[in-house]
Amino acid sequence: MNTTDARRVLETALICAPQPLSLRELGVLFDMELAPDTIKSLLGDLMTEWTGKGVELVQVSTGWRFQSRPEMRAFLDRLHPEKPPRYTRAAMETLAIIAYRQPVTRGDMEDIRGVTINSLIIKQLEDRGWVEVIGHRETVGRPALFATTRQFLDDLGLASLDQLPALDGNEVSEATLGTLDFGALVAVAPEDTPPQSPLLVGDDPPTNAG
Known part of the structure; x- marks a missing residue:
């Protein structure tokens, strides 16, 4: 699998995942044939690709996930106006x-x-x-x-x-x-x-x- 295809796989999995995905879970996508450092590099490329868009790729405590940028909240809240706790x-x-x-x-x-x-x-x-x-x-x-x-x-x-x-x-x-x-x-x-x-x-x- 070439780098472009690998990035597409990662991107698709992260967009569709309901929770953050760890490096180990992302490795399963490739039957553990890609080293963690390689996956990290591909994730870095994805972060750059999504720069300037309304959604960003971030690393949190339990793994990696796509999320909306803070400046988009005012617009998204109009779809779900429920008050937070x-x-x-x-x-x-x-x-x-x-x-x-x-x-x-x-x-x-x-x-x-x-x-x-x-x-x-x-x-x-x-x-x-x-x-x-x-x-x-x-x-x-x-x-x-x-x-x-x-x-x-x-x-x-x-x-x-x-x-x-x-x-x-x-x-x-x-x-x-x-x-x-x-x-x-x-x-x-x-x-x-x-x-x-x-x-x-x-x-x-x-x-x-x-």
């Missing part, structure tokens, strides 16, 4: 802490935020597939250690945690993730917005509340 600022700040300080316990998160964290917030992030328990800290009570998932990276179009924006000093907050492409994924509820469901409640009272 709403998350409180407390939920987004909790997610930011996990992303930048992982692995962390609930107690670690509460120390950083200075307030107790409603367990429903963590459950919401788990249900969304963005965080998971990866172990337990060997201390009293063996608290669960939380970390972000590959799904979290895929949803943001990132290949690794190294691509997260740099912290402004040492502060971790909801605003830290503001430069990422969350617009198509979530809507952040204003702090004074009444909760829409049990999963959208805010924090419990501060730990030092009298």
